[in-house]
Amino acid sequence: MSREARMKPEKARPAQLISSSAADSTRVGIIVLAAGASTRMGESKQLLRYEGETLLRRAVNAALASRCRPVIVVLGASLGALRDEVAGTGASIAVNEAWAEGMSSSIRCGVAALEAATEGRAEALVLMLCDQPFVTGQVVNRLLETYDARRPLPLLVASEYQSRDEKTRGVPALFSRPLFSELLALQGSAGAKQVIAQHSTEAAVIAVPEAAFDVDTPHDYRVLQAR
Numbered sequence: 001m002s003r004e005a006r007m008k009p010e011k012a013r014p015a016q017l018i019s020s021s022a023a024d025s026t027r028v029g030i031i032v033l034a035a036g037a038s039t040r041m042g043e044s045k046q047l048l049r050y051e052g053e054t055l056l057r058r059a060v061n062a063a064l065a066s067r068c069r070p071v072i073v074v075l076g077a078s079l080g081a082l083r084d085e086v087a088g089t090g091a092s093i094a095v096n097e098a099w100a101e102g103m104s105s106s107i108r109c110g111v112a113a114l115e116a117a118t119e120g121r122a123e124a125l126v127l128m129l130c131d132q133p134f135v136t137g138q139v140v141n142r143l144l145e146t147y148d149a150r151r152p153l154p155l156l157v158a159s160e161y162q163s164r165d166e167k168t169r170g171v172p173a174l175f176s177r178p179l180f181s182e183l184l185a186l187q188g189s190a191g192a193k194q195v196i197a198q199h200s201t202e203a204a205v206i207a208v209p210e211a212a213f214d215v216d217t218p219h220d221y222r223v224l225q226a227r
Contacts, residue, residue: 027123028144028174030068031110032059032091034130035076035099040216044078046085048221050133055215056085059130064090065137067144068126070117074110076100092117104186111183125180127192128172133224134210135172143174146204155179158196159208169196169205 034056038045046056053061056073063071071091075082076099086093094113098105107127114125124147126140143157157174160167170193175183182195196203215221 028068028126028147029070029072029114029118029122029124030063030066030126030128030140031107031114032063032071032073032128032130033103033106033110034059034082035074035096035106035109036103037077037099041218041221044081045215045221046078046082046130048215050224054085055133056082056130057089058133059128059135060086060089060091062136062140063128066126066140068140070114072110072113072117074106074113076106101187102189103191104188107183107186107192111180115180122177124174124176126172126174127183129214131215132172132211132213133215134213135208136210139208139210140172142206142208143172146206147174147176150204154204155199155202156196157204157206159211160205161208161210161212163212169193169200169203170211172208172211 034046047054050058060071060073072094073086073091074094074096075086076096079095083093092113094109096106096109110127111125114122126143128135128140143159146157147154153176155176156179158169159172160169173192173196175195179195179199182198183192186194213224215224
């Protein structure tokens with residue numbers, strides 16, 4: 001059964017996991033951000049189907065296929081419809097009741113839930129989105145392999161890919177513990193790219209062409225279906 005955390009809208013306090021089991025003790029956790037309202041799509045893109053599964057379930061399965069544990073899935077808008085897509089997978093649900101604030105609230109919610117689940121013992125975390133259908137568990141593991149191979153360990157490992165005719169650095173990305181406080185300090189629409197940009201000289205970067213395609217609009221979904 002999924003464990004579930006809630007974040008109250010007034011402040012980003014540590015989320016409480018509703019579970020009788022002991023917290024996991026793991027090295028690198030992963031957070032799937034899936035709380036948005038999909039306003040550009042006009043419907044919940046988390047429930048759009050590709051290759052026989054919803055985008056949300058596809059992202060959760062990718063996270064579960066990686067070496068990261070625990071897997072935290074942040075939900076918010078359309079919670080009732082999305083909860084069943086995560087139930088029974090082995091992932092934990094963190095409910096972001098402040099989802100309308102923007103991406104930052106979901107990141108704060110996810111980090112707080114991970115800290116609660118691991119009792120503050122996670123060495124690093126990976127952030128990934130539910131609308132990048134070609135990001136797999138193998139992609140996530142490449143982030144971990146890069147992190148483990150560098151000495152000293154990098155502050156973060158970012159994905160680099162082509163976006164609108166220029167290279168960009170973004171998620172999925174791995175953030176080491178010293179950056180948790182910066183993720184928890186994000187506000188409004190700010191996302192992980194802000195933290196990545198602030199530490200560009202300290203980051204390890206890997207090419208992840210799989211992250212270049214995301215599903216934001218009906219046109220994007222038609223393109224995906226045609227592949």
